[in-house]
Amino acid sequence: MSTVAQEAARRRTFAIISHPDAGKTTLTEKLLLFGGAIQMAGSVKGRKAARHATSDWMALEKERGISVTSSVMQFPYEGRVVNLLDTPGHADFGEDTYRVLTAVDSALMVIDVAKGVEERTIKLMDVCRLRDTPIMTFINKLDREGRDPIDLLDEIESVLKIQCAPVTWPIGMGQRLKGVVHLISGEVHLYESGKNFTRQDSTIFPSIDDPGVVAAIGADMLVTLREELELVAGASHPFDRDAYLRGEQAPVFFGSAVNNFGVQPLLDFFVDHAPSPLPRATTGREIDPDENKLTGFVFKIQANMDPQHRDRVAFMRICSGRFSAGMKAFHVRTGKEQKLANALTFMASDREIAEDAWPGDVIGLHNHGTISIGDTFSEGEAINFTGIPNFAPELFRRARLRDPLKLKQLQKGLAQLSEEGATQFFRPLMSNDLILGAVGMLQFDVVAYRLKDEYGVDASFEQVQIATARWIRCDDARKLEEFREKNAGNLALDAAGQLVYLAPTRVNLQLAQERAPGVTFLATREHA
Numbered sequence: 071m072s073t074v075a076q077e078a079a080r081r082r083t084f085a086i087i088s089h090p091d092a093g094k095t096t097l098t099e100k101l102l103l104f105g106g107a108i109q110m111a112g113s114v115k116g117r118k119a120a121r122h123a124t125s126d127w128m129a130l131e132k133e134r135g136i137s138v139t140s141s142v143m144q145f146p147y148e149g150r151v152v153n154l155l156d157t158p159g160h161a162d163f164g165e166d167t168y169r170v171l172t173a174v175d176s177a178l179m180v181i182d183v184a185k186g187v188e189e190r191t192i193k194l195m196d197v198c199r200l201r202d203t204p205i206m207t208f209i210n211k212l213d214r215e216g217r218d219p220i221d222l223l224d225e226i227e228s229v230l231k232i233q234c235a236p237v238t239w240p241i242g243m244g245q246r247l248k249g250v251v252h253l254i255s256g257e258v259h260l261y262e263s264g265k266n267f268t269r270q271d272s273t274i275f276p277s278i279d280d281p282g283v284v285a286a287i288g289a290d291m292l293v294t295l296r297e298e299l300e301l302v303a304g305a306s307h308p309f310d311r312d313a314y315l316r317g318e319q320a321p322v323f324f325g326s327a328v329n330n331f332g333v334q335p336l337l338d339f340f341v342d343h344a345p346s347p348l349p350r351a352t353t354g355r356e357i358d359p360d361e362n363k364l365t366g367f368v369f370k371i372q373a374n375m376d377p378q379h380r381d382r383v384a385f386m387r388i389c390s391g392r393f394s395a396g397m398k399a400f401h402v403r404t405g406k407e408q409k410l411a412n413a414l415t416f417m418a419s420d421r422e423i424a425e426d427a428w429p430g431d432v433i434g435l436h437n438h439g440t441i442s443i444g445d446t447f448s449e450g451e452a453i454n455f456t457g458i459p460n461f462a463p464e465l466f467r468r469a470r471l472r473d474p475l476k477l478k479q480l481q482k483g484l485a486q487l488s489e490e491g492a493t494q495f496f497r498p499l500m501s502n503d504l505i506l507g508a509v510g511m512l513q514f515d516v517v518a519y520r521l522k523d524e525y526g527v528d529a530s531f532e533q534v535q536i537a538t539a540r541w542i543r544c545d546d547a548r549k550l551e552e553f554r555e556k557n558a559g560n561l562a563l564d565a566a567g568q569l570v571y572l573a574p575t576r577v578n579l580q581l582a583q584e585r586a587p588g589v590t591f592l593a594t595r596e597h598a
């Protein structure tokens with residue numbers, strides 16, 4: 071096997087998805103803890119510090135208690151290399167989450183044992199289904215009273231339309247929580263509050279027949295457990311790896327992330343069974359991860375990630391080949407060779423300079439405005455990875471500056487923040503307005519906050535009569551010129567200088583389209 075094939079086979083690249091508050095952040099930290107990426111005692115204080123070090127770098131995020139940005143965390147585990155891509159939890163960041171999910175090979179879904187399947191879980195599951203992403207499920211907060219486990223599996227099956235294969239099964243819940251049984255190995259993992267921080271720190275019996283089990287959980291509970299296990303064996307599906315890989319079956323685990331409980335069996339199972347990088351579609355041909363030449367695509371751009379480094383980072387998922395520091399790559403959209411100097415890797419919380427990276431890994435490229443979301447890099451081949459869209463925004467606001475002398479900074483801030491893809495920035499041809507488009511209302515608050523924090527600009531956003539935006543394409547130069555003249559009042563340039571029609575109403579858009587045959591109105595910006 072080639073080095074590329076070996077390294078690709080070791081990679082596990084995934085994202086955690088959940089309804090807010092189900093425990094995504096907590097589970098992320100625990101996975102890092104078990105992966106040896108964070109040394110901490112697991113106290114609340116330690117947890118908060120770790121959270122700060124990983125995904126919680128924005129003050130706004132802390133204030134609001136939501137995860138506004140995504141980050142990438144890499145750690146080695148049992149001979150594998152795990153890449154965990156964080157997804158923003160708030161509903162307004164759906165588009166960003168969507169793109170992160172295009173860059174992973176599998177997902178882990180966290181469900182609150184008391185709440186079951188929630189609204190956001192359903193939406194995220196729909197997104198995963200678009201690419202048949204394999205999913206594992208962690209049912210969290212077992213230290214609290216929750217729903218009956220069998221009911222929960224029923225709900226997941228019927229609402230999310232995916233078969234469940236329980237891999238661990240809870241012994242009690244809430245005050246009565248005693249542990250979990252591993253349905254494949256037969257092991258019993260005891261729940262001991264304040265323990266379970268490491269494998270050595272946990273009590274594990276080889277089977278429920280071990281005398282230690284009855285001593286730990288009591289004869290009555292053991293009888294109930296045996297009955298329940300029989301019921302589960304009869305009513306549920308055994309784990310079928312192929313069905314899991316096809317996205318048709320979800321292995322299910324039970325635990326309590328905040329108590330480190332049930333996380334180790336999940337992680338062990340995950341690295342054994344979750345897929346390594348798979349072939350990916352491009353506009354040309356399918357790219358196999360084992361190919362020797364580097365290919366990758368940009369799924370996310372983030373400005374000012376670190377207040378100490380005032381830079382913008384483009385996150386590139388490597389799809390094939392080997393990245394090595396300082397190599398040159400072909401930026402397909404611009405047709406230019408570009409030296410990939412000082413690319414970053416994301417070893418847990420630290421940003422480090424990448425020497426090598428392999429399929430499944432994510433590297434951070436320094437971006438001075440030339441790289442866009444969806445861009446492909448290769449070693450010369452003119453291909454484009456497909457399926458990473460840039461949606462038309464649904465909401466529009468005009469930026470209002472409190473200090474007119476800060477206009478330059480405002481323009482720069484809006485342009486740079488819009489590169490991240492969550493907002494889009496438009497400059498009408500006929501006015502000096504600066505228009506921001508977004509998919510969710512919260513984005514305007516985030517941008518106002520970040521303009522102040524990162525660019526020193528005090529701006530607010532006010533209502534503007536725009537219902538939707540369409541990118542304009544026309545191969546006939548004369549026709550395009552005519553269209554520009556007639557519609558100048560509704561036209562604007564986006565941050566990349568592309569022509570966009572800003573329609574005050576849907577009816578207006580329809581009329582404009584009817585009056586301009588030969589001109590194409592696109593709802594998504596094309597990347598190629």
Ligand code: G4P
Pocket residue numbers: 088089090091092093094095096097159210211212213214325326327328329
């Ligand atoms: P999210 O990223 O999915 O939004 O969830 P997060 O991990 O922030 O967890 C949401 C809340 O649930 C947190 O409490 C967290 O401590 C709690 N939690 C996570 N796992 C468990 C668990 O296994 N059992 C119990 N009982 N609670 C759990 P919080 O009070 O909102 O935050 P904090 O003050 O603890 O940070």
